Amino acid sequence: MVKNGLFDGKYEILDVIGSGGMSTVYLAKNVNLDTLWAIKQISKYSNSKFDLLVEPNILKKLNHPALPRIFDIVEDEENIYIIEDYIEGISLDKKLLRCGRLPEKDIIQWGKEICDVLIYLHNTRPNPIIYRDMKPSNIILTNKNRIKLIDFGIAREYKDDSINDTAYIGTRGYAAPEQYGRSQSDVRTDIYSFGVTLYHLITGKSPKEAPFQERTIRELEENISIGMEYIILKCTRFDPQQRYQSVDELLEDLINIDSFDLFWKKKTVNRKIAIALMILLLIFFSYITYLGTIEIMEYFYN
Structure with missing residues (x-):
């Protein structure tokens, strides 16, 4: 040639x-x-x-x-x-090598863009396209700071009449359990790999190093938001039924990720108020009991 x-x-x-x-x-x-x-x-x-x-x-x-x-x-x-x-830019695995871990603000924006293309793929007709190979090396950050998804070598069309995938393949650490013969891969398979990818980008730790669910994400990086931890954990549940059931649901949580922290802060404040009220009530009743005891003693001694 x-x-x-x-x-x-x-x-x-x-x-x-x-x-x-x-x-x-x-x-x-x-x-x-x-x-x-x-x-x-x-x-x-x-x-x-x-x-x-x-x-x-x-x-x-x-x-x-x-x-x-x-x-x-x-x-x-x-x-x-x-x-x-030809896409000019840098793959996110190479960016990780340079930076160690990436800023959550950037990851949220890139995550929204990835969700947008996954929604497009999953709504393709007549059959949804299941990407099956989400990982940092397959995501290119262009010179205009936009996301491109590459390498569709193991993508497949989802078909309702299939029970299992015809071949079991994926990148170790990123691949969902069902990619190894447990069931047919579907939109939730891409959601799992997306969650693992978020984990890698925000912690800088490859899922290949060790079972990444052994420790909670905020134990590894305390500056990670509560919302990001929740999203990653929900994406990467072993049982597909416990994951997000569509990328639309996932995107909704990414868009409203700040609300998780606000909810948690409100919950924490409410808990502190409740504890303070309990302490005040305990002091009050202790004081009332003390006064009652004094009055009883005075009654018997006078």
């Missing part, structure tokens, strides 16, 4: 910008248009159980500002090449 130094006769390969699993991604320039593109090379000889065209077949049907666009698909005897938008 490379002739006279050009791929497909018009793309100059500039750099390798990513690799792993089944594919390698190259940065390329269209010499005719002087534009940059990402070329994803997928080997036909990989041991993958997946349809190698699942990613382009899904993406070519979608149109959302947070998703890359497919421009072309090229094949040869050994590989499939997907030519898509």
Whole structure:
């Protein structure tokens, strides 16, 4: 496919910008248009159980500002090449390496943008798209501080008549329990991985390091808000029935995350007032009892 130094006769390969699993991604320039593109090379000889065209077949049907666009698909005897938008920016896993952990204010904004694209995917017709691979390395923060979701290699269409997924796969630590053969993955699967991703971004601790639910999040980072802790814990329940049942519900809590802290503060204040009243009542009744005892003693001695 490379002739006279050009791929497909018009793309100059500039750099390798990513690799792993089944594919390698190259940065390329269209010499005719002087534009940059990402070329994803997928080997036909990989041991993958997946349809190698699942990613382009899904993406070519979608149109959302947070998703890359497919421009072309090229094949040869050994590989499939997907030519898509090149997204300038930094993946959130690399940003974590630089910063250690990320500000909650930024994470909330990015989380809302991710929710928006997940709602779009989950409402795709005729079948919802389940992303199944949410993690910091698959989220690009563009130079305009907007979120892009990449790599649909293990995405699938949800079908009501399926009991289990046809193949069990996911990124260890981020994948929901049902991705390993317990049931069919659905919108709640993406919610689980979203919650784990929030956990990683806000604590700086990878879920691969240890079972991340052993300690509460605010024990790890006391500056994390009560609302964020609640959202993450609800997203990552082992039982899908105990998670958010839709991303719309999740987004609503993200939008109103400050109300959790206000509710907790109000509850704390009310508890303190109740305790203070109990102490005052105890003092009052103790005083009344004391006066009564004095009067009784005076009555008997006089």
